[in-house]
Amino acid sequence: MGVQLILAEKPSVAKNIADALKIKTKKDGYFEGNNYIITWAFGHxxxxxxxxxxxxxxxxxxxxxxxxxxxxFKYKVKSNPRNRSQTDGxxxxxxxxxxxxxxxxDLEAIxxxxxxxxxxxxxxxxxIYRGGVKPKASVFRLLLNEWTQNEVLQGLENLKPNNTMQPLRDAGISRQWADWVIGINLTSVATLKYQQxxxxxxxxxxxxxxTLKIIYDRDQEIANFKPEDYFKLTATFQTEDNHEYEGIYIENKDEKFKKKEVLEEVHNLIQNKQATITDKQVEKKKEFPPFLxxxxxxxxxxxxxxxxxxxxKVLKVAQSLYEKKLITYPRTSSIALEESLVxxxxxxxxxxxxxxPYEDEIKFMKTKRVFNNAKVESHSAIIPTYVKPKRLSADEGIVYSAIKNRFIMQFMPIAIYEETKxxxxxxxxxxxxxxHSKGKVQLVEGWKKVEKIQSKDTILPFVGLNEHVQLIGSEVTxxxxxxxxxxxERTLLRVMETCGKSYKEDESEELMGSILTGFSIGTAATRAETIKKLKDVGYITTExxxxxxxxxxxxxxxxxxVKNLFDLEFTGRLEKALSDIQKGKASKQEFLRLxxxxxTESVESIKCAEDVIINKVTSSRATNEVLGTCPQCGGKVTDGFKAFGCSNWKKGCTFxxxxxxxxxxxxxxxxxKTMVKMLLKEKKAFVKGxxxxxxxKFNAYLSYEKNSNNDYYSWKMEF
Incomplete structure (x- = not known):
């Protein structure tokens, strides 16, 4: 009987497969035993x-x-990340x-x-197909959602021929080539055109x-926002048995008034008057847990x-939990589970x-909120596996608990509150x-117990319809x-996921539709990387x-x-095309031609655009210019590559x-340099902006003074 070669994406996953198959023998770059060889990549x-x-x-x-x-398009062995001109050994x-x-x-299958x-x-x-060579052995695909032993063994019984994965490969290649072509061409031309x-x-x-444009648009909205005053009138009523409650004045369904005079007139009219309750509605309302x-x-x-x-960081931690067999595949866009997983x-x-503590309230039920094939695209929602964690780091604990709690909530009683109007x-x-007055009382805590979510109750006194009450106070605010x-990051991810279609929890049917048709900016797997890159390249910052x-x-x-590149619809259409290629509904060639x-058109439009410099990159070279006298040892302070420092540093001066x-x-x-010269000469410098x-923005005097308890210096500020 021949052996089967399994290729995992990472060493940790190869180890999980080896454990599942009870293979202990480890050699240089692979495990071997029981007619299996298990080897691994390090990602790409x-x-x-x-x-x-x-x-x-x-x-x-x-x-x-x-x-x-x-x-x-040609491929080479990955470059060394520290030195791109060398191959990664x-x-x-x-x-x-x-x-x-x-x-x-003796190889039978890959x-x-x-x-x-x-x-x-x-x-x-x-x-596997490096250099266009088709291997002698048949190639199969193991398709799993988690790395637990049961799943690995079951998955190996249900392998798919790798050639059935052609649409998935086409989508992967299309994404890779498209991003290379757009990135290489437009980055180079834009740098030549707009940067010094x-x-x-x-x-x-x-x-x-x-993604940058989403943040820019919101910043502009805030910058152009003109605050306006509005007014409210609140009255306090007393019931016949001396209980009090408040009501807000409403006219034409509106409680916010532009003109204060209108409310002041009402306020004057109602002083010391009697009132009556003309309508009372009491309704029990259900609160479902948030989706998986x-x-x-x-x-x-x-x-x-x-x-x-x-x-x-969330993705990195989730990925490590996945590789430790503790949760299902994290890079998913679905919020439900496949019905086959019941x-x-x-x-x-x-x-x-x-x-x-609430074990007796947990009941397993097959509901459409949890099990729904129509809401699953290639991967189900993230849930824990049957493996209980032994040790978790603090960060892993935070992510794991969130996933486990959200899972358990689905099978707790629905929370119920009573609303009185x-x-x-x-x-x-x-x-x-x-x-108008509104009261709310939580009757059943249900799933809220899992994360001890406190409900804010607003209790109204018990009153009957047509009961008389006395107005005892009112104020215009x-x-x-x-x-x-x-x-x-939370609101940005939501806009990226839905390609700008805003939504509320209860409208999520239409939203899920847009995710499932592939209309989004980036994919679940790449959005975090995009936000990180925007920070790294200096286009956005965090406060x-x-x-x-x-x-x-x-x-x-x-x-x-190239305004199309900022347009959510345009990017959404490209992502949708990739998603269609993956489903076998669109052609890779057609997409790449587009x-x-x-x-080509974008490069031309950048070349023809107006010449402006939007970024000046000054390489911080060491000029070694002398800027003044060192306050610590009397040596010379010079302009170095990474710092302004004392030239006597070899002799131990730490300035x-x-x-x-x-x-x-x-x-x-x-x-x-100007600021440093000033500090050395005058002991303080006036810094603007x-x-x-x-x-x-503000201006201040800064001084740089030696700490009393050690050899280091600290900044002090005066206005």
Whole structure:
């Protein structure tokens, strides 16, 4: 009997498969035993050629070289991330091992066990069919949603021929080639056109720019917002048995009034009057738990609830929980489970219900909210597996608990509250309006027990219809309309996921429709990366949870001429096309033809656009200019590569002002030669244009003084 070679995406997953098959023997780059060989990649082992690999003239950036679209796309071994001109030694070695295993005479089948998604398909196929060579052995695909032993063993019984995955591979390749062509061409041309200094590029990307535009638009809305005053009238009534309640005056369904005089007139008319309750409605209302998590909702939930978390961090932690067999596949856009998972889910629920204080309230039920094939696209929602964690880091604990709790909530009683609405009318007046009061009392806590969610009760006194009450007080209050809020990672992810269609929880049918048809910006897997990249390249910045456009980001949006790249609909259509290729409904060739045409046109429109500089990159070279005398040892302070520092540092002098000083950076400033000269000469410098946490500009005197208890220096500020 021949052996079967399994290729996993990462070493940790290979180990999970080996454990499931009870294989202990580990060799250099693979496990072997029980007629199986299990080897692994480290994510992508090969990558697309750089432009200069196709043509030597592309080594120098010249406008005339673009547009550059290769006639055929080629792959090379992954580059070393620390030095792009070298090959990554580890990747090269592992590729060699995998290919030598593929040539073994006793090999019967090759099984790609990379993640069940576009990227996973691409990683596996790019290694197995490297250089266009078809392997001798048949190639199969292991398609799993989790790495637990049961799933691995069951999955190996139900392998699919790898050629049935052609649409998934086509979608992966289309995404990869399209992003390469758009990125390489537009980044290069935009950098040549709009930037002074070439030490780094002005990044242009298919998903990057529309995401930047979402943040820019919100910032503009806030900047252009004009606050307006509005007024409310609140009255206090007393019932016959001396209980009090409040009501807000409503006229034509509106409780906010533009004119204060209107309410003051009402206020004067009603003093010391009797009133009656003309309407009373009591209604029991159901509150369903929020849906199971998809990746975007999980990222939104965690970044909103915990300080210092980013979407990128949530994905990394979820990925590690997935590789440890503790949760199902995290990069999903679905908020329901496949209907075939009913029995398995019941088992998982039983495992996690044990010893909970509300265990007796948990009941497994097959409901459409949880099990619904129409709401699942390739992967079900994220839930825990039947494996109970032994040890979790603090970060893993936060993400795991959120997923487990959200899962358990689905099988707890529905929460119920009672809502009471009263309408109170004042006698002996010809008022057009009435006073409206609302009360709420939680009757059944249900799923809210899981995360101890406190409901705010507003208790109204018990009153009957037509009962008389006495008006005992009223006041007109002034309010100001508030600007929209800045985007946070949570709100940004929501806009990206739905391509700008806003929604509320109860309208989520239509929203789910848009996710399932593939209309989105990026995918669940790539959105976190996009937000991180926007920060890294300096287009956006964060203030506590808020995301704001930087000056550079703003200039880019206002100057860059390819307006389609900022358009949510345009990017949504590209993402939709990729999703259709994946479903076998659209052709890879047609999509790429469209992308190449768009790229060629975009390059031309950038070349023809007005010449403006939106970014000046000054390479921070060491001028070694002497700026003054060192306050610590009397030596010379000079302008170095990374810092302004004392030239006697070899003799132990510690005086230094770093060019990326954190204190100054927190106020969006960098130290300048002028500032340092001033500090050395006058002991303090007047600095203009510092930015407060709230985004306000201010000026101040800064001094740089030695700490009394150690050799270091600290900043002091005076106004």
């Amino acid at each position: 082992l090969v990558e697309l050629y750089d432009a200069k690999d196709y043509d030597g003239k592309m080594r120098s950036w010249k406008m005339d070289n673009f547009p550059f679209i290769p006639s055929e 580890g990747a090269a070695k592992q590729l060699k091992i995998i290919h030598s295993l593929m040539k073994r005479n 099984i790609s066990a990379c993640d069940y998604d576009r990227e996973g398909q691409l990683i596996g196929d790019s290694i 200094g070439k030490s780094k590029a002005l990044n242009i990307g298919r998903v990057l720019l529309p 998590f998809n990746l975007s909702n999980l990222q939104g939930f965690i970044t909103n609830k915990y300080k210092g978390w980013t979407s990128d 029995a398995k889910t019941a088992h998982v629920l039983k495992v996690h219900s044990e010893d909970l 009263l309408v109170t009318k004042v006698f002996e007046t010809d008022l057009r309006g009435f006073f 002034t309010h100001v309309t508030k600007p929209p809020k800045h985007h946070t 506590s949870k808020n995301l704001l456009c930087t000056e550079l980001g703003k200039r880019l949006v206002e100057t860059f001429p 992308v190449f045409h768009f790229t 230094v002002i770093w060019k990326n000083d954190k204190y100054l950076a927190s106020m969006r400033k960098k130290p300048t 510092l930015t407060s946490k709230g985004g306000k």
